[in-house]
Amino acid sequence: MPIITQAKSAAVVIDDEKCIAEKGCRVCVDVCPLDILAIDETRQKAYMKYDECWYCMPCEVDCPTNAVKVNIPYLLR
Amino acid sequence: MSVTSPKVEIIETDLLVIGGGTGGPMAAIKAKEADPKLRVLLMEKANVKRSGAISMGMDGLNNAVVPGYATPEQYVKEITVANDGIVNQKAVMAYAQGSFPMIQYLDKLGVKFEKDGSGEYNMRKVHHMGTYVLPMPEGHNVKKVLYRQLRRLQVAVTNRYMATRLLKGPDGRIAGAIGVNTRTSEFLVIKAKAVVLACGAAGRLGLPASGYLFGTYENAANCGDGYAMAYHAGAQLANLECYQINPLIKDYNGPSCAYVTGPFGGFTANNKGERFIECDYWSGQMMLEFWRELQGGNGPVFLKMDHLREETISEIETILHSNERPSRGRFHERRGTNYRQRAVEMHISEIGFCSGHSASGVWVDEYARTTIPGLYAVGDMAAVPHNYMLGAFVNGGIAGADAAAYCASTTLANYDESDFLTEQERVLAPTRREDGITPNEMEFKTRRFVNDYLEPPKVTAKMELGQRRFAEIREDLGHLVARDPHELLRALETQTILDCADMAAHASLYRTESRWGFYHLRVDHPETDPNWACHTVLFKDECGRMASAKREVDPFIVPVADEEMSAYHQLRIKTPVAAE
Numbered sequence: 001m002p003i004i005t006q007a008k009s010a011a012v013v014i015d016d017e018k019c020i021a022e023k024g025c026r027v028c029v030d031v032c033p034l035d036i037l038a039i040d041e042t043r044q045k046a047y048m049k050y051d052e053c054w055y056c057m058p059c060e061v062d063c064p065t066n067a068v069k070v071n072i073p074y075l076l077r
Numbered sequence: 078m079s080v081t082s083p084k085v086e087i088i089e090t091d092l093l094v095i096g097g098g099t100g101g102p103m104a105a106i107k108a109k110e111a112d113p114k115l116r117v118l119l120m121e122k123a124n125v126k127r128s129g130a131i132s133m134g135m136d137g138l139n140n141a142v143v144p145g146y147a148t149p150e151q152y153v154k155e156i157t158v159a160n161d162g163i164v165n166q167k168a169v170m171a172y173a174q175g176s177f178p179m180i181q182y183l184d185k186l187g188v189k190f191e192k193d194g195s196g197e198y199n200m201r202k203v204h205h206m207g208t209y210v211l212p213m214p215e216g217h218n219v220k221k222v223l224y225r226q227l228r229r230l231q232v233a234v235t236n237r238y239m240a241t242r243l244l245k246g247p248d249g250r251i252a253g254a255i256g257v258n259t260r261t262s263e264f265l266v267i268k269a270k271a272v273v274l275a276c277g278a279a280g281r282l283g284l285p286a287s288g289y290l291f292g293t294y295e296n297a298a299n300c301g302d303g304y305a306m307a308y309h310a311g312a313q314l315a316n317l318e319c320y321q322i323n324p325l326i327k328d329y330n331g332p333s334c335a336y337v338t339g340p341f342g343g344f345t346a347n348n349k350g351e352r353f354i355e356c357d358y359w360s361g362q363m364m365l366e367f368w369r370e371l372q373g374g375n376g377p378v379f380l381k382m383d384h385l386r387e388e389t390i391s392e393i394e395t396i397l398h399s400n401e402r403p404s405r406g407r408f409h410e411r412r413g414t415n416y417r418q419r420a421v422e423m424h425i426s427e428i429g430f431c432s433g434h435s436a437s438g439v440w441v442d443e444y445a446r447t448t449i450p451g452l453y454a455v456g457d458m459a460a461v462p463h464n465y466m467l468g469a470f471v472n473g474g475i476a477g478a479d480a481a482a483y484c485a486s487t488t489l490a491n492y493d494e495s496d497f498l499t500e501q502e503r504v505l506a507p508t509r510r511e512d513g514i515t516p517n518e519m520e521f522k523t524r525r526f527v528n529d530y531l532e533p534p535k536v537t538a539k540m541e542l543g544q545r546r547f548a549e550i551r552e553d554l555g556h557l558v559a560r561d562p563h564e565l566l567r568a569l570e571t572q573t574i575l576d577c578a579d580m581a582a583h584a585s586l587y588r589t590e591s592r593w594g595f596y597h598l599r600v601d602h603p604e605t606d607p608n609w610a611c612h613t614v615l616f617k618d619e620c621g622r623m624a625s626a627k628r629e630v631d632p633f634i635v636p637v638a639d640e641e642m643s644a645y646h647q648l649r650i651k652t653p654v655a656a657e
Binding site: 003031033049053058070075 | 123124126127128129132133237259260285287289290291292296297298328329330403407408411513514515556558560563566567
């Protein structure tokens with residue numbers, strides 16, 4: 001079967017103004033137990049790449065610039 | 078994604094610890110302390126800094142055996158009763174004796190426990206009989222403390238590698254493990270004299286009622302890798318039919334948490350605001366009463382706190398919203414649940430395997446040894462019932478020290494190269510396809526069938542049908558697609574979940590009685606049968622088929638009188654008889 005892509009809402013929101021990924025920061029990406037965050041290569045900002053969040057919050061708590069906000073995923077909000 | 082010539086690195090160590098959450102780091106720490114020259118490698122699927130069940134810390138010890146409050150003998154008796162007599166008391170005793178020394182050790186490392194004015198531990202009663210709960214209102218730093226100690230002792234750490242299979246030598250002892258990098262799909266073969274499995278619960282087995290695959294009680298990374306690896310290596314797994322099922326915040330699916338609020342005066346109530354269970358300690362019998370209350374029309378069930386004073390509620394809030402699952406507060410806020418005005422709606426979780434809360438795990442003795450020489454299991458995945466976080470630390474420490482001694486007396490075993498090549502092909506198969514079924518789809522379907530066919534009350538005909546559905550999904554494995562390393566990680570996890578689903582069905586069908594309250598409530602065999610007063614072990618037989626057998630319970634080292642054995646069977650509040 002061919003594979004299709006479907007839109008999902010991202011529970012983890014990153015404030016681009018505050019995110020310092022362009023300076024090499026990878027804290028949120030490193031600490032995520034589910035490995036769902038990534039760095040957008042063109043914008044050099046962190047983002048939620050996979051809708052597989054356990055809403056555990058290390059990404060938010062460990063971010064040095066308070067750029068990350070973890071919302072409860074919509075299905076269980 | 079097509080990997081034609083995968084990169085393979087082969088390394089050598091003395092002790093390999095798989096899983097960097099709770100028990101794994103302590104195994105590595107205690108092995109290094111026992112023998113500083115020992116080469117210890119800690120392999121973690123995520124990042125040791127924030128991995129496992131206590132990613133964000135813990136709000137209390139649920140099973141602290143503290144002098145002056147309880148003796149190890151009393152604790153062994155409590156757990157024997159809470160688990161209907163099906164326990165390996167020697168392993169529970171090893172935990173109980175190590176409990177207080179471990180609290181002191183963690184205290185020395187910088188983990189904060191609640192103390193009274195004179196510096197004594199502030200113990201609380203939650204269990205039915207004894208006092209074992211020690212709050213940790215500032216318990217959010219546990220992982221940091223562990224990480225610091227791993228660095229201090231120079232334990233080698235390798236993050237973002239998922240172990241997929243164990244390797245054995247020709248004589249049957251452990252030879253190491255195979256890992257796959259979750260970001261590059263590169264292989265790492267670790268040759269080791271001993272291996273400690275510390276991969277957590279099988280917490281991604283049933284599907285949460287929300288339908289969100291990762292909205293689990295356990296850290297969703299804990300999907301049962303250790304159970305599947307132990308099974309495929311030929312180890313015995315014990316009492317898997319004694320599922321983990323928890324009373325949780327509905328939809329959020331995290332603890333509400335009665336252990337924290339209970340000592341402050343909070344309690345589990347029905348829709349009339351009344352208590353219906355005498356004790357909030359999580360046992361199969363408590364879950365049975367919880368389920369009956371929902372079935373009987375008295376639901377929803379709530380955690381009630383609105384009768385408490387403002388100071389008490391603020392204190393509860395501070396603990397619950399900063400530890401273990403801090404996003405609880407955020408969830409309540411969206412739903413307008415303020416503990417002061419509204420009780421927290423609760424629900425029954427999906428099923429899983431976890432000895433940390435119930436009794437389903439890899440069989441271990443009092444040294445945390447499995448049935449395979451050189452292979453240990455600790456934490457949620459090791460069959461020491463009701464072991465919780467402190468049990469993971471204690472048994473992790475026991476495994477580390479024992480493995481260090483074992484390593485000193487043995488050499489590296491050689492594995493068969495063809496075993497590695499077979500595994501490499503299994504791992505990479507989903508990367509060789511362009512079209513097919515995605516890992517999330519296959520996982521969703523497997524877990525939905527787990528709910529449909531395996532949840533208690535367990536019905537024989539349903540479970541047998543479930544086995545057929547799982548077999549059909551297994552046939553679909555030939556269509557599983559992974560387009561990048563992350564999808565390959567999920568594809569491998571899906572296969573782990575399918576293995577656990579088969580094990581849950583097989584183990585539940587084997588035990589033809591009901592036991593452990595709701596955990597193993599069989600409609601076709603509703604009574605507890607003295608002929609089943611034994612462990613069951615599940616294993617792969619010589620022909621590679623799933624098999625089960627009875628295993629006698631060893632004679633008790635702490636005797637329990639018959640009348641005491643039923644203490645956990647009378648948890649429902651007795652309705653007073655109206656006066657004539």
